[in-house]
Structure formats: structure tokens, C-alpha cells
Amino acid sequence: MSSVTLNxxxxxxxxxxxxxxxSLEIPEGAFVTLLGPSGCGKTTNLRMIxxxxxxxxxxxxxxGRRVNDVPIHKRNLGxxxxxxxxxxxxxxxxNVAFGLKYRNVPSSDIPRRVQEALDLVQLPNVGDRYxxxxxxxxxxxxxxARAIVIEPDVLLLDEPLSALDANLREDMRVELKRIxxxxxxxxxxxxxxxxxxxxxxxxxxxxxxxxxxxxGAPEEVYNTPASEFVAHFLxxxxxxxxxxxxxxxxxxxxxxxFGTVPIPAAxxxxxxSEGPAKLVVRAExxxxxxxxxxxxxxxVPATVxxxxxxxxxxxxxxxxxxxxxxxxxMIDGHPFAVGTKVNLHLRPQDCAALPx
Numbered sequence: 001m002s003s004v005t006l007n008x009x010x011x012x013x014x015x016x017x018x019x020x021x022x023s024l025e026i027p028e029g030a031f032v033t034l035l036g037p038s039g040c041g042k043t044t045n046l047r048m049i050x051x052x053x054x055x056x057x058x059x060x061x062x063x064g065r066r067v068n069d070v071p072i073h074k075r076n077l078g079x080x081x082x083x084x085x086x087x088x089x090x091x092x093x094x095n096v097a098f099g100l101k102y103r104n105v106p107s108s109d110i111p112r113r114v115q116e117a118l119d120l121v122q123l124p125n126v127g128d129r130y131x132x133x134x135x136x137x138x139x140x141x142x143x144x145a146r147a148i149v150i151e152p153d154v155l156l157l158d159e160p161l162s163a164l165d166a167n168l169r170e171d172m173r174v175e176l177k178r179i180x181x182x183x184x185x186x187x188x189x190x191x192x193x194x195x196x197x198x199x200x201x202x203x204x205x206x207x208x209x210x211x212x213x214x215x216g217a218p219e220e221v222y223n224t225p226a227s228e229f230v231a232h233f234l235x236x237x238x239x240x241x242x243x244x245x246x247x248x249x250x251x252x253x254x255x256x257x258f259g260t261v262p263i264p265a266a267x268x269x270x271x272x273s274e275g276p277a278k279l280v281v282r283a284e285x286x287x288x289x290x291x292x293x294x295x296x297x298x299x300v301p302a303t304v305x306x307x308x309x310x311x312x313x314x315x316x317x318x319x320x321x322x323x324x325x326x327x328x329x330m331i332d333g334h335p336f337a338v339g340t341k342v343n344l345h346l347r348p349q350d351c352a353a354l355p356x
Contacts, residue, residue, distance in 0.1 A: 003026055003062065003153070003154060003186035004024070004061070004062055004154055004188065005025055005026070005062075006058065007059045008058040008059075009022040009055045009058035010022075010056045010058055012056045018041050018044045019041045019055075022045055023058075024045075024205060024212070024215070026186060027186075029185070029186055030186060030202040031201055031203075032189070032201065032202065032204075032205060033188075033197040033204050034046065034189070034191075035192070035204055035206050035234075036233070037208070037233070039209075040207040040209060041207055042205075042207050043159075044210075045207075046156055047158075049156060050072055050079060050156050051067065051071060051072035052072060054068070062075060073102065075153075075154075076150070076152055076153045076154075077152050077154050077156055078148055078156065079147055079156050079158075080140075080157045081158050081159075082158055082160060082163060084160075086142060086143060086146075088132060090130075091128055092127050092129050092131065092142050095131065095142060096117055096127075096149050099146060099149065100150060103150060113149055114127065114149060115127070117145040118145055120148065120183070121141040121145045121179065122141070122175070123138060123141050123145070126138065126142075136163060136164055136165075137164060137172060140161070140163075140164065140172060144160070144176070148179070148185065152185060153185075153186070154188065155185045155186065157176075157188070157189045159192070160176075161191070161193075161196065162191075169196075173196055173200055176200065177199075177200045189201070197218070197234075201217075203216065204216065204221045204234075206233065206234065213229055214226035221234060222234055224267055224269065224352055225352060225354070228354065231352075235282060235283070238326060239354075240258075240281065242276075242277045242353075242356070243274075243277060244271055244273075244274050244275060244277035245274055251263040253277055253279050253353055255279045257300060257323045257325075258298050259298065261279060261348050261351055263348065263351055264349055268353035271354075271355060276355075276356025277354065278354040278355070278356055280351060280353065280354060281325070281346065281351055283328040284327075284328040284329070285347070286325060286326075286327040286344055287327070287329060287345040288316060288329055288345075290342060290343065292343070293343065293345050294345075296348075297345050297346065297347055298348065300320050300321075300343070300344050300346075301341065301342075301343060301344075302318040302325070302343070302344045303319050303339065303340070303341055303342070304318050304336045304338055304339060304340045304342060305317045305324070306338065307336065307337070313330050314328070314335040315328045316328075316329065318342065320344055327344070
């Protein structure tokens with residue numbers, strides 16, 4: 001059963017079209033992320049689901065019920081925004097209880113519901129404090145408690161982690177996913193952060209310029225991108241012009257740097273005919289070595305041009321013939337120095353292919 005359905009949604013602001021024919025099926029209980037750069041339409045889609053914006057065309061269904069004309073307070077949704085939107089003059093308990101007072105919950109049940117929500121976000125003893133006395137991470141948890149205490153049909157999260165520092169952000173994404181799995185609520189999460197999307201999602205919806213580029217599980221979207229935009233936006237990729245040859249259902253790309261590269265059919269689902277194609281090589285799949293290549297591995301000589309040291313890993317820019325490539329390798333010790341002659345090792349099964 002789909003918890004949220006978007007059917008051919010269009011949203012225009014004057015002459016500008018922010019969302020172009022967006023159609024999505026969000027399964028019951030899933031954690032679905034709308035991912036893309038600023039201005040791609042992901043927050044506009046979320047705000048239309050919430051009822052904060054009306055679609056220009058198309059329909060929105062929640063639990064199978066059309067909600068285009070249903071106001072926000074009658075959709076039973078939990079909302080968490082980037083700025084948390086806590087009431088500074090109310091205590092934490094009063095903030096969390098706010099939505100319950102408008103849902104005919106008996107006053108005798110409110111303290112228990114509030115305490116259960118605070119327990120769930122692991123802040124059981126802060127009910128009598130005010131938001132200004134809490135850290136950013138604690139405020140984010142209180143905003144989440146306020147959203148889930150009403151037992152929403154759908155939880156909508158609009159970049160709720162973006163205001164946190166890097167370490168706390170990583171901790172909170174683990175905590176947020178834990179809470180979502182525990183309560184089983186359908187969740188729509190908006191972010192421009194690829195690592196958040198990959199780590200947290202059951203399904204990722206990649207958007208660009210108001211259009212849905214690809215929908216799929218994290219590993220599917222990452223390993224088998226549907227377009228050059230997805231390949232570039234989700235991780236770091238080398239995309240090389242090639243020509244495709246088909247034989248008995250097998251896909252082989254001929255590319256000037258790596259030569260003949262046999263691509264597994266599962267990594268080339270959009271290749272249906274011979275002709276121009278694109279070879280997609282993820283940066284972390286391209287290994288720098290001074291040793292010969294193992295059997296079944298393609299190897300080409302290259303020269304290190306730029307070294308971007310990142311601690312446990314390093315990003316190299318290398319020159320192979322007249323082609324510049326980037327590679328991200330884990331290291332134990334010192335990285336290769338600029339000017340080092342290396343071999344680039346590539347396994348064909350680690351590549352993907354796109355129509356040219």
C-alpha cells in the first residue's frame with residue numbers, strides 16, 4: 001500500500017515551473033528521501049504534501065485519500081523544519097504537547113504521551129526546561145518529539161539536520177533512522193546531502209530542475225545511475241565517451257583510455273542498441289597502484305597530477321594519455337606524490353553504462 005501518492009504534480013509560481021509532472025509512490029512505513037541541489041523542487045514537493053502549497057495540476061493522495069483540498073491541520077502529518085520552530089516562551093513539555101491540544105486528546109493523557117515522546121528521543125528529563133537552555137542537537141530532538149507525539153500518518157522532514165555541526169549531524173542521522181524504524185511511520189525526508197540520503201533511506205528520489213531523475217534503493221541509484229546528472233550528483237564519477245557493441249545480450253563498451261570494457265547487463269539497463277554510449281567509472285573504483293594488475297582487471301598507465309589528502313582517504317587527479325580522471329582511494333600511510341607514475345586498475349564489473 002502506498003502511504004503517499006503524487007500523480008502528475010505540477011507547481012508553477014507565475015511563469016516559473018518549480019515542479020514538472022512529478023509522480024511518486026511512497027510505500028507505507030518507508031523512509032524516502034527527496035535528494036537534489038538547491039532549487040530542484042524537493043522542498044516544493046514536500047510542502048505540497050504537507051498542504052502548505054497547493055499544486056497547480058495533479059493530485060496528492062495520503063492513505064489513498066485525495067487531499068488536494070484538505071487543509072494542513074486535517075492531514076495528520078508530523079512536520080520538522082530546518083529551524084525547528086520551537087516556541088521560546090513555552091517549556092519543552094508544552095512544546096511537545098502543543099499538537100495534542102488540538103486533536104481532542106483527553107488532558108489526562110497528555111503528560112503520558114509527552115513523556116513517551118521524550119523517552120523515545122532520549123531526552124526524558126528536560127520537560128521543564130526552555131528551548132534556549134538546550135543545545136542544537138537537543139532542540140532538533142524536541143522538534144522531532146513534537147512531530148511524532150501526535151502519531152502522524154506521515155512524518156515530513158525538511159533538512160532538519162543542516163544546522164548541526166558535522167559530528168553531531170552524523171550522530172543524529174543514525175538516531176533519526178532508529179526512531180523512524182521503531183515507530184514505523186512513513187517518512188519523507190528532504191536533503192541536498194548525498195551521504196545522508198545513502199545512509200538513511202529505503203528509497204531515494206533524485207531530483208533536478210523540478211523533475212524526477214531516478215527513484216530507487218540507495219545501492220541501485222548509486223551503482224546504476226539513470227543519467228549523467230545522477231552519476232555526478234551522487235558521489236564522484238568519471239564519465240567517458242565510448243561506443244557500445246552488443247552480442248548475445250552482452251554489453252561491451254569501447255573507450256579510448258581503458259579499451260574494451262565488458263559491462264554486466266544489470267549495470268547497463270538503458271543500453272538497448274549499438275552506438276554512442278557513456279562509460280561511468282566511480283572514483284573509488286579506480287585504484288592507483290605500482291603493481292601489475294590481477295587477472296581480469298584492466299590496467300592503464302597514468303601520472304598523478306593533484307593530491308587532495310582527506311585523512312583516511314585521498315582524492316587523486318591523474319592523467320592517463322589525454323584524459324584526466326579522478327580516483328578516491330583509502331590509504332595507510334603517505335599518499336602518492338605529484339608526478340608519480342602509477343597504474344590505474346579497473347574491474348569491468350564495477351562500471352556502469354549510459355546511452356550516449
